[in-house]
Amino acid sequence: MEKKILQWSAVSSGILTVFICISLYYLPSVNNHAGFWLRLIGKEIEIEIEEGTVEAEEEQLYIELPENFDGKNITIKNDYLTQTIYVKFAQAIENYSEDYSVKGGSNHIANMSYYTEGEAGVLAIRLDKVCEISYLYKDGNLCVKLIDPHDIYDKIIVVDAGHGGRMPGAVKRGIYEKTINLGIVKQIKAVFDEAGDKSLKVYYTRLDDTNPSLAERTNLSNYVDADLFISIHNNASNSGLFNNQHGTLILYSADDEGELNSRRFAEICMDNITETAGSVNLGLADGDDLYVVRYNNVPAILIEVGYMTNTTELNNLTNPEYQRKVAEGIYNAVMQAYEEGY
Ligand SMILES: [Zn+2]
Incomplete structure (x- = not known):
């Protein structure tokens, strides 16, 4: 009995293998970018x-x-x-x-x-x-x-919501960093859309739960020759445990030595975000280890808006009103940067 079953399963798995090989040959690619549908x-x-x-x-x-x-x-x-x-x-x-x-x-x-x-x-x-x-x-x-695009718009920026799709980023109390990042970016979109400046265009790397590659995020900025690139992320303590550590940290490219450089833009962003959102200024840091900062040809920064490992800040970061204040700070920063000649 056992032997017969083994023989039969060997034969049927052989047939299955042949069938799969034939199918793969005739169906060059099966793709599920559309989500659930193959x-x-x-x-x-x-x-x-x-x-x-x-x-x-x-x-x-x-x-x-x-x-x-x-x-x-x-x-x-x-x-x-x-x-x-x-x-x-x-x-x-x-x-x-x-x-x-x-x-x-x-x-x-x-x-x-x-x-x-x-x-x-x-x-x-x-x-x-x-x-x-x-x-x-x-x-x-x-x-x-x-x-x-430069024939249509005077000003072009790229805004990037960190992580997405199967890459949640930090996860605290069941809340995903990717979701907070996207929430803030959607508020940024709302603020720019309401301002209605037809000479300014914002390209977004994502406005839904997708996960563009780091190269795609960076290429969008490089291939549109943007004036500024802003990536939105959120922080967690080194141990991953909840503690008192909180505030905004901005990473910039120390390699960017132009006059209107990444560091100056980071400074402008820090001033404006801490003013509108009231977060603590944790200063600026060299972000050249980060792909989207290092490989960007335009002044690029990565904003760690707040700490998900601080109870008060996590509550703020998930609150649309707080996200809106952060977005207004970023909008004001972009306007100031353009005034300074970026
Ligand atoms: Zn992140």
Whole structure:
């Protein structure tokens, strides 16, 4: 009895292995970026831009569309974090690379590819920098214009909520640091949005519970050539135990020796946050050990807003009103930095 079961399980696990191998071969990638849903991604086919009459400097693409495709069944997403423009067709298009062309010119396209994603077809246009886009449907084409964000905005900053997704950061009393960081960043967004300055743009590394890589967070700032980069984190005592230690600490890049440097911006932030939020000033520290500070080409700081291992401060940090005061301090700091010439 036992022997027979063993034989049968050997045979069936063999069949299963063969089945899995075949499946893996025919399904090049299974991806769950969408969250709970597993989406089957088809093979990526590289798309070349057909040399057209458009000069590269015009930064214009003409994406030929099959009949019956227009704004009703096409969605366009400009993913700043990965510098990729996704043109998503509601239904996959057969032989896209052979039957349709992309014409135009641009100096900023790293590569283009077409793949299926479940029912849909996706044209992914990967850029070598962050671009804004404008587009329209005309004469059977989707015309996309790539625009340098600096041609639209006078001031550009990047705000980063530390950790996210499966990386919670510090965890105290069941509260995740990633959640506090995001709460503060959402308040920062509210303050900047309410100010309504159309000449200022804030790019956020995340506004939900995702976990961009450290390189993606830093690249967003470098590839948009931001004026300032601010990462929001929260602290915990070395032992991890609750104690009296509390206050705001700001890390800066000591390697940044420009006149309008990371250290001066950290100082401005400290003055403004301690003023609006009333937190204790724990001073500035060299943050060149931190990836997002070290590899940023722009004045970058990382703010440890408060200590999650202090009961009073943990209560403050989870309170939206306190988060709002911190956000107002950061807004005031950014305004002061621009006044000083950043
Ligand atoms: Zn952290």
